[in-house]
Amino acid sequence: MLELKDFRTKVHNDWCPGCGDFGILNAVQMALFELKLEPYNVAIFSGIGCSGKTPHFVNTYGFHTLHGRVLPIATGAKLANTALTVVAVGGDGDGFGIGAGHFVHTGRRNLDFTYVVYDNQVYGLTKGQSSPTLPKGEQTKSMPFPAIIEGINPIATAISSGYTFVARSYALDVRHLKEVLKAAVLHKGSALVDVLQTCPTYNDINTKEWYAGADLPTKAPRLYKLEDTGYDGTVKNPTDHNEVTQKKVQAMTRSFEWGDKIPIGLFYRIQQPTYEDMIATRMPSFKEVPLTKQDLYGRDVTDLFQELS
């Protein structure tokens, strides 16, 4: 019987005390455990940044890659071995800054995998510069001046790029995050989970207290769960163009809500053929046997030469 500790490693963790990353790490380990996945059938990929250390702490196959490049590497590995459960993780700078091109095009493919973004609006590992998700006008403590360009909206960008499961959660609500992650891993297709995360060292604006609404007159938490409001982001009939459009518009509209109230939960979900399904339309064997298990090494190429004679 697998235990939760089977998903942990003994590698020393050097994240700052109180870092939101710990919540995400715990939720990832719990989600994989509760999904009853064998650690050796899971591969976790990361980029560079504080979040990049994650594979060192989860006892699965782990690939700590390059800044902004986690998605292509994860994509290649998943296509090579479709039997693997692939989870990619990265920071907001990693995914929406240097890796923005890969983010968009990975969504278009709809590969069956999960991408978890640790979204804390700053570049923590390089000491707190503004990240692509920091709203215009904000100034965190190591910035000499407030940001003069707009932040991007990961939820809206993901939906317009083609991700078929788009959700947001909160690093300090491990139970909610774990459930979102489980649903994301189970989803057939590309899942984006944007995780709001505190950076106690460099983000002195979006703090634990700020998310809890301590500065608001009502003292009411800023975060609320979409599912508690009757919101339903799931497309019932993927072939109904009107419904698909309506659900996308609804999700995008909700994703711009940011201030005294901030929604978390599942914004949008649709069941569509995955990249693997589409490749199989050209190459039927692809879905039957992972490439890593196919016998590819005794090929006779005489026909190919004959073709040219």
Place this chain on the structure above:
Amino acid sequence: MVALDKETLFGDIHKEFPTHSGHKNEVSPGGGIVYDAALKLKPEDIGRPDVNLYPVPYLDVLVSALKETGHEHELSKYQVMTNTVAFGASTALIDYDFNIVSEAITEGFKGRKAALGDLNVKAARHGYDYIKNNFHDGFAYKLHPVPSSEKRMVIRGVQAVGIGKFKAGCAFQTYYPITPATDESEYLENHQRNYNIVVVQTEDEISAILMATGAAHAGVRSSTSTSGPGFSLMAEGLGWAGHTEAPGPVVILWQRAGPSTGLPTRTEQGDLQFVLHAGHGEFPRMAVAPGDVMECFYDTFDAFNYAERFQMPVVVIADKFLASSYQTVPIPDSNNLKIDRGQIATEADLAGKNPYKRYEFTPLGVSPRSLPGTKGGIFRTTGDEHDELGGITENSENRIKMMQKRMHKLQLAAELIPDEKKVNFFGPQKADVTLVGWGSTKGAILDGMEDLEADAIRCNFLQIRYMSPFPTELVTKYLSNSARKVLVEANYSGQLGAIIREQTGIVMDYKVLKYNGRSFSQNEVYEGVKEAIKNGSKEVVMAHA
């Protein structure tokens, strides 16, 4: 030469900087020029009293062909077929078998286009007959079929590389569209269904190399193909592959004339030094440069074996000229080619090994790799410096050992790659001149050697194939006793010459270089080498367009 228009003869003289100054200047003495009689040129206009001139009234001949089938009123629609008239005329000059001409044309117009094919055959025939009826048979060059019992094929570099990949069991190819590399990926994709290869058109070349590297780590033989601008973007990924000891990918670099966008549809050997140094820091990579179409096949096949055996990326350095050159060669027996997947740790191997050390220090530097999905084989890898387990560490002693482990694999490769794959040596052991080159200049050099021999200049030729690991001992052996060493390279600085000097201390005596984007010709090798050794020109720059 067949000139379809005035520009072919005289160059695009209306431009301030013409692309070329007229191909009429390149025709060998005793050769012939077929051109349009409607241009009303006098022989002195062409100014080549040493070549035969064959003015053919293209349009009139075409009209006579169209009349035969009642299409003469659709001249504007079929005017483009004047090129077929000119083609037919040229085949008459060399006394070629018209049945072969006819077959070749018909082959090109199959199915719905068959009627058009028939028209073209007629146009060719009328061009053919025009020459036979209007000029007496004084042309010295004839082309007759060479009887052969061997089964032969007509193959281009991109196809040879593609077939090499299939033979090697490559099942994953990535690319971003770029001239002249894309044809190779399209070839693979066209055969996807029968040969089980995933071909991904990525968002850029950064993604292309990394997706292929991810697939390699996961246990599938993978590759990517690009040209110089794309390879520039791949530098980062190449470093990650080398540092994490990925068993690939195989990168095919179809060089074109750079820098930047350069001359995008033309050829050059300008990326050799870049391939050997691309990426920051020091990491192992292999690089091999095939010299002709069949070497493209064999070197590509080997590249996959070496990538897995030595766990490092391998770059196959080809170029535009090889990509699009057709060569007629015998069909090789490829059944004796052996796959070597290197050391893979299976579940059984891993039982009892806890923890499994993906980067275990071993005497040879290569650590057995497990494929993700294997029980007991869990490992971590990282682009940070790491320990045997793949964990991040800045430990001084570990750093030194890991650098040595990774780099030692190149030395191992140098010991294990057979000499006959590292270099080719042609001609007598002792000669007046030793030509030194690499890659696609091979054919022109071999042809040029015949002209040099005919001119009583005895020469031999060292073709270097493996650039990393560099065959230092072999090159030293062949060059240390040579009387005069002439480097022949299609780039500005003589990059191979610099590498030879760096690796062996041997300095080239002369350089024959070409960097106008056009490939070397037989004539140029002869002229360039002769200029160097007769007049002592240290550096000769060739310029044929």
